[in-house]
Amino acid sequence: MxxxxxxxxxKPRSRLFAFAALPNFFKLVTRLVPAFTIVGIVAxxxxxxxxxxxxxxDAQQGEAYRIIYLHVxxxxxxMVLYVAMAMWAAIGLIYNTRASAxxxxxxxxxxxxxxxxALCTGSLWxxxxxxxxxxxxxxxxxxxxxxxxxxxxxxxxxxxxxxRRADKAAAILAIVGVVNVPIIYFSVKWWNTxxxxxxxxxxxxxxxxxxxxxxLLLMTLSLWAYAAAITxxxxxxxVLEREREAAWASDFAKEL
Amino acid sequence: MHWHSLQEFLFMGGxxxxxxxxxxxxxxxxxxxxxxxxxxMFRARQSVTVVAARQ
Numbered sequence: 001m002x003x004x005x006x007x008x009x010x011k012p013r014s015r016l017f018a019f020a021a022l023p024n025f026f027k028l029v030t031r032l033v034p035a036f037t038i039v040g041i042v043a044x045x046x047x048x049x050x051x052x053x054x055x056x057x058d059a060q061q062g063e064a065y066r067i068i069y070l071h072v073x074x075x076x077x078x079m080v081l082y083v084a085m086a087m088w089a090a091i092g093l094i095y096n097t098r099a100s101a102x103x104x105x106x107x108x109x110x111x112x113x114x115x116x117x118a119l120c121t122g123s124l125w126x127x128x129x130x131x132x133x134x135x136x137x138x139x140x141x142x143x144x145x146x147x148x149x150x151x152x153x154x155x156x157x158x159x160x161x162x163x164r165r166a167d168k169a170a171a172i173l174a175i176v177g178v179v180n181v182p183i184i185y186f187s188v189k190w191w192n193t194x195x196x197x198x199x200x201x202x203x204x205x206x207x208x209x210x211x212x213x214x215x216l217l218l219m220t221l222s223l224w225a226y227a228a229a230i231t232x233x234x235x236x237x238x239v240l241e242r243e244r245e246a247a248w249a250s251d252f253a254k255e256l
Numbered sequence: 257m258h259w260h261s262l263q264e265f266l267f268m269g270g271x272x273x274x275x276x277x278x279x280x281x282x283x284x285x286x287x288x289x290x291x292x293x294x295x296x297m298f299r300a301r302q303s304v305t306v307v308a309a310r311q
Contacts, residue, residue: 053265054258063269067278074282113285121278128274226286233293240300250308253301 020097023248026239029232030252036232040225047218055211067125073220075118077227078146079181081111085153086178089171099235101167102242104174105157106235110227112150119143138187139195142180149177163242 019025051069058065085107092101122140123133134140153170160166188195208216243249259265268275 056258057269062271064271064274066268066271066275070278070282110289113289117282117285120281124274124278124281128271230289230293233297237293237296237300240297240304244300244304244307247308249304253304253308 017095017097020095020099022099022239022243022246023252025099025102026236026249026252029236029239033229033232033236036225036229040222040229042222043218043225044222047215047220047222050211051215051219055215056209058212061129064125064128067121069215069219071118071121071125072216073223074114074121075143076220077223078111078115078118078143079184080224081107081114081227081231082146082149082174082181083178085111086174089167089174092167093171093175098164098167098242099239101164101171102235102238103231104171105167106231106238108150108154108157109234110231112147112154114223114227115143115147115150119147137193137195138191139184139193142184142187145180146177146184149173149180153177 019028047069052066055066057063085104088100088107089104091097092104119140122143126135127133153173156173157166157170160169183190187193240249240253266272266276
């Protein structure tokens with residue numbers, strides 16, 4: 001295709017597309033991982049200090065409420081990571097960009113881990129506050145379905161020998177499964193559930209004490225930064241595994 | 257500081273098992289995932305080096 005300047009090389013539609021090339025993607029990710037790691041560690045230490053040492057006792061739930069500093073960020077992440085995975089999978093399908101498909105594959109294990117943590121810490125919260133480890137209510141059941149969707153995505157991808165065919169098949173499952181995310185989020189509104197409503201709403205001022213809110217936001221920042229760092233690091237691994245024959249991969253592997 | 261003693265902090269008003277259990281599961285999961293990704297990166301780098309040496 002001839003561009004305006006007369007060159008036979010097509011200009012990329014956006015600067016972002018430059019990162020669809022795996023060497024550029026690898027270089028960018030290598031720069032981002034340490035930054036996210038530092039943010040994760042600093043925010044995690046600050047959030048744990050505020051949440052576990054400074055924040056006051058909850059009037060209704062006593063000290064058991066402190067589980068929210070782990071449970072709420074994990075639950076948010078489980079949904080956000082699924083949407084991110086489906087978004088990258090869709091971009092990979094539409095534009096046939098390998099870096100996007102790799103991002104989707106790299107997100108899945110971390111998403112599954114945070115879904116497991118949301119369920120596990122939720123159980124540890126449920127026992128002292130509800131008197132039971134588990135109930136089949138809409139929020140808990142839809143979150144469990146999310147875990148199965150992550151596992152299904154990874155299992156489907158692993159069942160193909162050809163990586164590109166695996167990317168495409170798993171992408172379709174990720175896109176179809178995204179319908180579960182609004183169901184999880186609105187389940188406490190749509191159905192009569194044992195699970196309480198949202199802790200923080202964008203449309204209303206938070207009802208919790210300021211140190212509680214600061215602790216929660218810091219822990220959220222920490223776990224989100226951790227998820228970004230570990231996902232990008234896994235994406236680097238996948239790039240090296242797929243491109244091990246490429247000369248550039250050998251140069252980058254020496255630098256790591 | 258909200259707490260008056262270390263015992264009070266560890267006891268967590270009687271919910272210590274649940275609160276510290278949650279923290280243990282979360283930190284354990286994060287440490288395990290970090291370790292697994294570190295091992296995977298080591299193997300990926302090794303395989304790139306082996307292929308480069310063959311070429």
